[in-house]
Amino acid sequence: MGTLVEEIIGGRLGRTVTAGDTVVAPVDCAMAHDVTAPLAIEAFERMEMPLHDPEHVVLVFDHVMPAATVAAAELHQRVRRFAADHRVRNLFAEGICHIVMVEKGFARPGGIVVGADSHSTTYGALGCFSAGMGSTDVGVVLATGRTWFRVPETLRIELSGTLTAPLTAKDIALHVLGRIGADGADYLAVEWGGETVRAMSLDQRLTLANLSADMGGKAGLCEVDEVTLAAARPGEGTEVPRLRNPRYTEVLHIDVSALEPQVAVPPAADQVRGVTEMAGTRIDEVFIGSCTNGRLEDMEIVAAHLAGRQVHPQTRTVVVPASRRIYMEALRRGWIETIVEAGALVMNPGCGPCLGRQHGVVAAGERVVSTSNRNYPGRMGSPDAEIYLTSPAVAAASAVAGRIADPRRAH
């Protein structure tokens, strides 16, 4: 009997586990990035032990990359020194950690991954158990290769209906966030399933697992199928996890065909409205990117909207492909050219302005449409700026209109 998390953790431990159990489990891969790695390294050093396994450590420079201040440069320096001292080869500066982890095959079906970043839930779309943790927990993993978990109960979200453009997984996730709230899945695993998920590309599923973190979820997961296996195979000795008569804490049924594009309004991601209600709100900046929506399909949607159009002269528009691979592919397909021609700024792969340190920091009184996942006051700069979270389709239409716009009316 088991939900996906129970099957995954049980599979790795070689025994049956049930929600509520506290387990000490082996970790297949531990990730930290330029902001959280320094504290994780300090915790690791206090352990006074050798590094458990350098091959299972992934360090990514993405939050402030390239360094925008001396302080950031010094943090990067410290992480590089640690990597050199401990022979960690998996050091990347080519995109957002959560994208790199999937592209480079560090997250695999059936595996257990931890990341010193809350959106480490993202890889759960591949059918692994992956949770965000603090630096101390990750520091202890670096030394011991293990961590403790309380096996979470599961909230199953059963999606039905066909998702038609311009609707995307982002609209579904925002809708759920609005319904259950920012703590609606606290301590729970969020399992996304049903015919709509089965019909989704991996890019879309990754968005669902990503935003599970913003519902308070400890993990976000999708079942493994051909789409998953085309992108990632289980590691050695790991099996593909399958549901076996799962028992859920709650099952939420949602018919997505009735949805309209969604907008999360400040000050929190669970304040969700339909785009019809918000359309017309004047905006100063648009940010398209992040671990939620900086993937290839997102670039395609944006290029399609911007083709032959110009972004509004009063709306600076910043587009950040989430990884070098995505950037290169979007270049090859001519999408970057289209986006630049439309007057948008394209920045190097990474977190971009998502966390308010670079590439489009906002002033008091300004309004931003962002495809990221957080709109807390101060997230992108001044605490008196307003952040509206949307899908790439709504963001692109809004960039052209200079106001929040309904992409269904743009054509």
Added chain:
Amino acid sequence: MGRAWKLGDGVSTDTIMPGRYNLTTDPEALARACLCEARPDFAVGVRPGDVLVAGRNFGCGSSREHAPLSIRASGVAAVVAASFSRIFARNAVNIGLPVIRCPEAAAAITDGDELSVDVERGLIHSGGRTFEGEAPSALALRIAQAGSLVELIRTQGWAAVEEMRA
């Protein structure tokens, strides 16, 4: 005895420690920036033994450990809240910052109230009343006794956690 610093619902780690200030691991520097935009009076006015009292989902959002570190470094005795976000609560326990979940105390206590906490039993005393919050889990107590997760695992290994199963 300390004083209460009252905060609302959904205080995120971005509010506790804005991303523009956490490019350091120095606890003193973090303490100076703690809550700097939401409560600019906090970092300058906080005294050892004071208590943060907040509403629902305290510490939601980013997993940045800079947030609980900055609170610990500011000298507060504990954080009391109606509820905590998962990662924040775990981080706090790991570094030895006590957290007590107690919706009643979070609702009744107002800014500046005098109060004291009994962390091991999850009790909050204020204005002649005693509020019964959630007592820490066996594991949280174990970590608190060792001082931090690092100390617990360094000195006793994972056996310390494994033997607590069941």
